Amino acid sequence: MPELDHRDVWVYVEHRGDEVHPVSWELLGVARRLADELGEEAAAVVLGHGARHLAERAFACGADRAYLVDDPVLEPYRAGAHAQVLARLVERHRPGIVLLGATGVGRELAGLVATAVGTGLTADVTELAVDRGRRLLEATRPTFGGKQLATIVCERHRPQMATVRPGVFPAPEPEPGRQGTVIPAEAGVVDPDLVAEVLEVLPADGRVDLERARVVVAGGRGLGEAGNVALLRELAEVLGGVVAGSRPAVEAGWIPREAQVGQTGKVVRPRLYVAVGISGAVQHLVGMQDAEVVVAINRDPDAPIFQVADYGIVGDLRQVVPALTEELRLRLRSLASRGATGGEPVRTGSR
Amino acid sequence: MPAIVNPDDLHALEEALRWRERLGGRVTVLTMGPPQAEAALRRALSLGADRAVLLTDRAFAGADTYATTLVLARALRRLEREQGAPFDLVWCGRQALDGDTGQVGPGLAARLGVPLLAYVARVRRLDPAARRIEVERVLDRRREVLRARLPALVTVERTLNAVRYAALPDLLAALEQPIVAWGAAELGLAPDEVGLRGSPTRVVRSGAAPLRRRQTRLIPGAAADPRQAAAQLADLLLAAGVLDGGGEGGG
Numbered sequence: 001m002p003e004l005d006h007r008d009v010w011v012y013v014e015h016r017g018d019e020v021h022p023v024s025w026e027l028l029g030v031a032r033r034l035a036d037e038l039g040e041e042a043a044a045v046v047l048g049h050g051a052r053h054l055a056e057r058a059f060a061c062g063a064d065r066a067y068l069v070d071d072p073v074l075e076p077y078r079a080g081a082h083a084q085v086l087a088r089l090v091e092r093h094r095p096g097i098v099l100l101g102a103t104g105v106g107r108e109l110a111g112l113v114a115t116a117v118g119t120g121l122t123a124d125v126t127e128l129a130v131d132r133g134r135r136l137l138e139a140t141r142p143t144f145g146g147k148q149l150a151t152i153v154c155e156r157h158r159p160q161m162a163t164v165r166p167g168v169f170p171a172p173e174p175e176p177g178r179q180g181t182v183i184p185a186e187a188g189v190v191d192p193d194l195v196a197e198v199l200e201v202l203p204a205d206g207r208v209d210l211e212r213a214r215v216v217v218a219g220g221r222g223l224g225e226a227g228n229v230a231l232l233r234e235l236a237e238v239l240g241g242v243v244a245g246s247r248p249a250v251e252a253g254w255i256p257r258e259a260q261v262g263q264t265g266k267v268v269r270p271r272l273y274v275a276v277g278i279s280g281a282v283q284h285l286v287g288m289q290d291a292e293v294v295v296a297i298n299r300d301p302d303a304p305i306f307q308v309a310d311y312g313i314v315g316d317l318r319q320v321v322p323a324l325t326e327e328l329r330l331r332l333r334s335l336a337s338r339g340a341t342g343g344e345p346v347r348t349g350s351r
Numbered sequence: 352m353p354a355i356v357n358p359d360d361l362h363a364l365e366e367a368l369r370w371r372e373r374l375g376g377r378v379t380v381l382t383m384g385p386p387q388a389e390a391a392l393r394r395a396l397s398l399g400a401d402r403a404v405l406l407t408d409r410a411f412a413g414a415d416t417y418a419t420t421l422v423l424a425r426a427l428r429r430l431e432r433e434q435g436a437p438f439d440l441v442w443c444g445r446q447a448l449d450g451d452t453g454q455v456g457p458g459l460a461a462r463l464g465v466p467l468l469a470y471v472a473r474v475r476r477l478d479p480a481a482r483r484i485e486v487e488r489v490l491d492r493r494r495e496v497l498r499a500r501l502p503a504l505v506t507v508e509r510t511l512n513a514v515r516y517a518a519l520p521d522l523l524a525a526l527e528q529p530i531v532a533w534g535a536a537e538l539g540l541a542p543d544e545v546g547l548r549g550s551p552t553r554v555v556r557s558g559a560a561p562l563r564r565r566q567t568r569l570i571p572g573a574a575a576d577p578r579q580a581a582a583q584l585a586d587l588l589l590a591a592g593v594l595d596g597g598g599e600g601g602g
């Protein structure tokens with residue numbers, strides 16, 4: 001049995017230049033809590049070139065330490081290079097827990113690193129706790145269509161690794177001036193044969209990231225036809241939100257696949273979620289139940305979506321949605337013209 | 352591939368078949384699973400795969416990603432030895448329907464010691480002579496053009512291609528084709544290296560996911576007067592403060 005004297009809780013800080021993915025701060029908040037429970041330290045891992053200032057931001061969000069590898073080989077992000085450097089850091093400093101966001105970057109990196117260092121990985125986690133007596137991380141993730149939650153441990157291997165869904169944990173309130181220790185580390189030799197080169201980065205297409213949107217207007221099979229998506233779009237526009245859909249709406253080709261909400265789609269956590277012509281199957285609910293406020297519009301008063309909604313209108317979406325768009329437009333416009341603070345439509349920038 | 356062919360894997364197979372049609376070579380499909388997974392392999396054969404390998408053993412049951420990639424990697428090495436030539440590319444789906452972790456591709460790349468090209472939406476160039484592959488991939492919100500040396504491992508997005516369907520004669524022919532079956536012994540693996548025993552992670556609890564129920568305020572009268580119901584809802588939303596542009600979004 002390997003020795004399990006590993007300690008501390010690490011968070012891989014996912015960034016592009018100065019832009020840090022919010023899940024990294026969310027995870028630092030979690031790492032802080034787990035580290036306190038274990039009597040250990042929370043550390044940020046910052047890999048990049050010229051990214052030292054991110055360490056300060058990590059301290060403000062709860063990190064005690066930041067492992068900083070500053071090397072041109074790490075810029076731009078290439079999975080193969082980051083994985084080799086992260087694996088080496090893990091082997092050298094022996095953390096007990098390593099957390100990454102369950103983003104595209106986090107998933108590929110975690111998969112590479114966990115296997116390279118020979119440990120277990122729990123993917124797409126939505127709850128994290130520690131068993132203090134056994135010093136075990138208990139990572140909980142939805143399985144079987146989101147109907148079940150499975151709690152997973154990694155008993156005999158270290159570190160215990162997990163990727164965690166964005167938006168599940170609150171971002172900590174930054175404490176400016178909070179201090180920490182920067183631990184500079186060398187990148188070491190990066191084997192170029194294991195690295196896919198980035199030849200070109202095609203720009204982001206300007207769409208708002210569904211997972212970060214503050215207002216989501218989602219349609220389901222009840223839309224009935226492609227033309228009715230326009231009703232959602234108009235409502236989303238007034239609210240400054242984005243359009244999404246249930247799986248049948250995606251399968252009908254009304255809504256793009258990347259905008260599917262639910263178990264096999266995205267998990268969203270907006271301030272406002274408007275479910276239009278969606279019945280409320282559990283596979284859909286697991287993707288939106290953490291929205292701050294849920295509105296349901298459905299012509300069936302017994303639709304399960306109403307049980308998870310804060311506000312509901314029983315009616316035909318073809319009448320209710322345009323009416324709602326109009327009423328909101330009137331109110332938001334008059335608020336804006338009165339110059340009331342905070343009265344403008346919700347913006348959907350990153351949170 | 353699992354027992355029902357995982358949709359992502361059909362796209363992976365499709366892409367492999369298309370490149371074989373252009374460049375020659377061989378497409379081998381592998382799946383680790385129970386004996387019934389043979390059906391998935393037959394389907395792949397009917398679509399045009401040259402060879403199928405079923406990795407099945409009671410001891411493989413309960414494997415997590417780590418134990419799964421060990422078996423897959425060993426099988427690939429054995430295939431290479433038998434063929435007397437290394438593979439050029441391993442194609443995987445992005446994620447499986449059941450486990451849905453998306454970790455097998457990256458883990459397998461790490462075990463094989465080859466570059467990973469994840470979330471590939473288009474293969475731009477594949478040049479076995481120059482030992483190069485060039486792809487477009489979707490990484491969160493952006494697209495990247497990546498180039499790697501062969502051999503490499505690719506995980507594919509479903510948008511990569513439209514899959515073909517097998518003609519009836521091919522379906523029937525696939526029933527006749529031999530399928531190689533290997534267990535732990537054939538791969539030189541001990542029972543405690545595979546399956547549940549070889550898995551670092553273990554499920555300790557599982558249960559129904561609690562759903563968050565809410566106190567619902569139903570606004571009546573929309574059938575008779577949708578405008579009036581909508582007005583009432585708009586007022587409630589304003590009062591609830593969710594239309595307030597200031598402050599931070601949830602989470």
Ligand SMILES: Cc1cc2nc3c(=O)[nH]c(=O)nc-3n(C[C@H](O)[C@H](O)[C@H](O)COP(=O)(O)OP(=O)(O)OC[C@H]3O[C@@H](n4cnc5c(N)ncnc54)[C@H](O)[C@@H]3O)c2cc1C
Pocket residue numbers: 145219220221222223224245246247248249260261262263264265266276277278279280281282283284287297298299300303315316317318
């Ligand atoms: C493994 C697995 C994974 C899945 N993953 C997902 C997932 O990620 N996301 C997802 O959404 N689903 C998923 N599903 C599917 C899920 O089980 C449901 O089938 C699906 O969510 C139902 O979509 P819906 O509500 O749009 O359609 P329906 O259930 O058909 O509901 C349509 C609703 O529209 C209402 N309606 C109809 N016409 C009107 C009208 N004119 N005005 C107002 N209301 C109207 C009806 O009353 C009804 O309530 C998954 C299923 C499985 C088995």
Ligand SMILES: Nc1ncnc2c1ncn2[C@@H]1O[C@H](COP(=O)(O)O)[C@@H](O)[C@H]1O
Pocket residue numbers: 352353357359360363381382383384419423442443444445446447448450451452453454455456
């Ligand atoms: N048991 C298996 N046998 C063969 N390939 C697998 C197996 N499990 C996963 N894969 C491959 O890895 C991909 C991602 O699976 P997962 O990581 O489980 O989401 C799948 O689409 C398959 O291509």
